[in-house]
Amino acid sequence: MIKAPHPIPITGILFDKDGTLLDYAKSWVPVNYEIARIASRDDADLGATLLRATGMDPETGVVTADSLLAAGNTVEIAEGMVEAGAAWTREALTSALDELFSRSAAYAVPVTDLAALFATLRARGYKLGVASSDNEASIRRTAERFGFADCLDYVAGYDSGYGVKPEPGMVYGFCAATGLIPDEVVVVGDNNHDMHMGRSAGAGLTVAVLTGTGSRQSLAAASDHCLADITELLALLDRHPPAEAGEGEPLNEAAV
Structure with a gap:
């Protein structure tokens, strides 16, 4: 340039x-919990593990600066959760999360x-x-x-x-x-x-x-x-x- x-x-x-x-806190912390629910297929313990692996404390909802959930794109978040134990392919989870994110625009603050x-x-x-x-x-x-x-x-x-x-x-x-x-x-x-x-x-x-x-x-x-x-x-x-x-x-x- x-x-x-x-x-x-x-x-x-x-x-x-x-x-x-x-x-971010009002718009995306609730979505992050839903990401974990989807990625873990409703396994609460695994969901907590996935949140920690991608940058969020599941107890407090605090997201670490520059972590995957703070700054990553959908592919990166999906890949991080698969690597942490989510029973999905990266491609399938990416598609599921993109669909969630598009719906979540209706609830953003x-x-x-x-x-x-x-x-x-x-x-x-x-x-x-x-x-x-x-x-x-x-x-x-x-x-x-x-x-x-x-x-x-x-x-x-x-x-x-x-x-x-x-x-x-x-x-x-x-x-x-x-x-x-x-x-x-x-x-x-x-x-x-x-x-x-x-x-x-x-x-x-x-x-x-x-x-x-x-x-x-x-x-x-x-x-x-x-x-x-x-x-x-x-x-x-x-x-x-x-x-x-x-x-x-x-x-x-x-x-x-």
Whole structure:
């Protein structure tokens, strides 16, 4: 991809979905229990083992940052559960989980009024996209349910043909769809797969949010900024356009 010689203003925003647009704990912890039920074929002890193996404490519901359940795509989650003892083939469990994830969009809990936020961003002239480790159908159902589908220039799931996180392909796909270069793009996400995707693509900014499974500490190294949630994004873009950073200086406020 073309790389600008110096920082330029952000004109495109590529969002992660789960833990970023959607509150992870409210939206996905119940789904994770259902994943374990399906994968274990209703064996409660095996289900608990599968949850632990893929990153969730079955007693507390706490999900470890950057674990399979926090950041993996459906194939990776299925593979991890099969390796931990689920009596499925990877392909069959992947199909079953993709179907579950698509249904789960109906029960997701948004971080904020997503229709209003996306409409505001669109009115300000930003190109907008969603890149998720979920399947594309689930992303589109979520966008339709919360009223921002018409604001999107780009949608990419793990099955959309752009590669998977933390590879840079989803960012490159966004650039191809919008005519932008990576310097003009901010990648917004809740885990290091998102941040590393943005960094590897040469995105202008990587912005972490704390509505997923990550913490300021776990996200500090790979993020330029760490926000409480996406409602702080507009103020960040207003206060800190990339052009304000000194050439060659890192712009990292993750500890703020």
